[in-house]
Amino acid sequence: MFRRWVPRLSTCTRPSPACQVRPVRYTSTTAEASRRSLKSAQARRPSSWRKYIFITVSGVPVICLAWLYLEPQQHGDSFHNYELIAKDYVSPTASIFRLKAQSSSQEAEKYDEVWKQGIWNVQFKQPQLQIVRAYTPLPFTAGSREQPPEGTTFRFLIRNDPQGEVSGYLHRLPLGSTIEVRGPNLEHPIGRSVNEVVFFAGGTGIAPALQVAHAMFDHLDEIQRQEKKLHILWANRKREDCLGGTPVNDHPSTPAQSWSWTNLFSRSTATAPAQQSSASTVTQAQKDQNLIVRDLNALQARYPDSVSVTYFVDEENTRIDSTAVSNALSAFVQTSNPNQAALKSGGNKEIIISGPPGFIAYLVGPKVWQNGKEEQGPLRGLLGPALTKHQDLANVKVWKV
Numbered sequence: 375m376f377r378r379w380v381p382r383l384s385t386c387t388r389p390s391p392a393c394q395v396r397p398v399r400y401t402s403t404t405a406e407a408s409r410r411s412l413k414s415a416q417a418r419r420p421s422s423w424r425k426y427i428f429i430t431v432s433g434v435p436v437i438c439l440a441w442l443y444l445e446p447q448q449h450g451d452s453f454h455n456y457e458l459i460a461k462d463y464v465s466p467t468a469s470i471f472r473l474k475a476q477s478s479s480q481e482a483e484k485y486d487e488v489w490k491q492g493i494w495n496v497q498f499k500q501p502q503l504q505i506v507r508a509y510t511p512l513p514f515t516a517g518s519r520e521q522p523p524e525g526t527t528f529r530f531l532i533r534n535d536p537q538g539e540v541s542g543y544l545h546r547l548p549l550g551s552t553i554e555v556r557g558p559n560l561e562h563p564i565g566r567s568v569n570e571v572v573f574f575a576g577g578t579g580i581a582p583a584l585q586v587a588h589a590m591f592d593h594l595d596e597i598q599r600q601e602k603k604l605h606i607l608w609a610n611r612k613r614e615d616c617l618g619g620t621p622v623n624d625h626p627s628t629p630a631q632s633w634s635w636t637n638l639f640s641r642s643t644a645t646a647p648a649q650q651s652s653a654s655t656v657t658q659a660q661k662d663q664n665l666i667v668r669d670l671n672a673l674q675a676r677y678p679d680s681v682s683v684t685y686f687v688d689e690e691n692t693r694i695d696s697t698a699v700s701n702a703l704s705a706f707v708q709t710s711n712p713n714q715a716a717l718k719s720g721g722n723k724e725i726i727i728s729g730p731p732g733f734i735a736y737l738v739g740p741k742v743w744q745n746g747k748e749e750q751g752p753l754r755g756l757l758g759p760a761l762t763k764h765q766d767l768a769n770v771k772v773w774k775v
């Protein structure tokens with residue numbers, strides 16, 4: 375053991391007080407000096423419990439690193455290859471991308487589960503720049519004309535921003551290309567206790583609204599669905615983004631006070647004449663609907679007493695203004711009967727806002743960066759004061775997604 379300490383000293387290349395002192399002490403040749411040196415060396419030698427501490431302490435970072443490496447793979451958080459199988463035209467600025475998993479068995483299970491849970495997204499990788507962006511899968515509800523094919527297949531409404539690094543890249547990709555996808559990321563769960571949702575969607579923010587509809591209605595039986603209501607207010611800059619959707623001005627004018635879920639649904643039925651025709655007869659009106667409007671109409675046709683959609687188009691001056699907000703909130707007020715057991719729990723009504731940052735800021739105030747992540751921020755915008763005015767709506771939860 376004595377010898378084991380000497381070579382270590384020889385590794386000192388730079389003279390240090392320790393290097394200079396130790397050779398003198400350990401190279402003593404007398405027996406007494408040897409004994410003393412041995413004793414002192416043993417004193418300095420790590421005892422077995424010290425060794426264990428050393429191994430434990432040095433082992434922790436190794437275990438952490440191994441966990442960080444393995445954990446994403448265990449939870450499916452690594453990228454998987456998908457094939458771009460179709461790009462369906464929606465408007466001059468947006469298309470629906472269809473992607474199919476190249477090896478689907480393991481993937482399918484985790485996505486089956488998240489579809490039932492609420493609002494979620496996946497990340498696409500731009501391989502040249504090694505950057506990722508989030509995109510929101512569109513559900514294959516009754517709205518989409520096609521049934522989900524075998525394996526894991528996704529549809530995404532993706533706006534083409536020619537200056538955008540990832541969206542521009544995606545829109546330039548030819549069919550058959552491979553896209554690396556990672557997920558799912560559950561952004562906002564819709565609990566079973568949520569019965570009424572007013573959803574303000576801006577542009578591609580309609581994708582999470584469709585996910586909410588899917589989570590609220592498609593997995594429930596008729597009795598469970600009866601209590602649920604979803605009203606979507608969808609704002610777009612141009613008519614072409616929601617071709618076929620009836621703008622709010624075309625509805626018979628209704629005073630704000632008389633807005634209620636019942637009114638919303640009677641009006642929404644009137645907004646979707648195409649849904650009355652049989653599936654096999656494709657009318658001109660249906661042809662003139664873009665794919666998302668067609669999905670929304672089919673959704674209303676499937677759940678006529680539960681889902682309603684109102685369209686707003688900037689270029690037609692049908693913006694979501696304080697009147698529209700007040701109207702939407704009236705639907706809640708109409709059902710805010712304190713005798714309803716569900717209302718007492720306070721957790722069954724939600725307002726969700728999804729869209730570009732400007733849209734969110736306009737309606738509810740901007741999200742804020744806090745503690746290194748993006749958080750809701752205080753409730754302001756059009757909805758802030760409108761909600762504080764209504765005492766009855768104190769328990770309505772507002773989510774910016």
Ligand SMILES: Cc1cc2nc3c(=O)[nH]c(=O)nc-3n(C[C@H](O)[C@H](O)[C@H](O)COP(=O)(O)OP(=O)(O)OC[C@H]3O[C@@H](n4cnc5c(N)ncnc54)[C@H](O)[C@@H]3O)c2cc1C
Nearest residue numbers: 495507508509510531532533537538539540541542578581
């Ligand atoms: C949870 C979540 C879900 C989403 N779901 C969808 C979805 O379903 N569909 C969808 O289309 N989008 C969705 N998005 C948005 C999407 O993730 C991307 O942000 C979007 O596609 C733009 O990314 P990009 O890389 O193309 O643009 P970026 O390169 O990030 O650019 C963003 C914007 O900045 C501008 N810009 C870039 N560089 C400059 C510069 N130097 N000077 C001035 N301006 C500049 C670009 O023109 C563009 O408008 C989602 C976002 C989130 C967070």
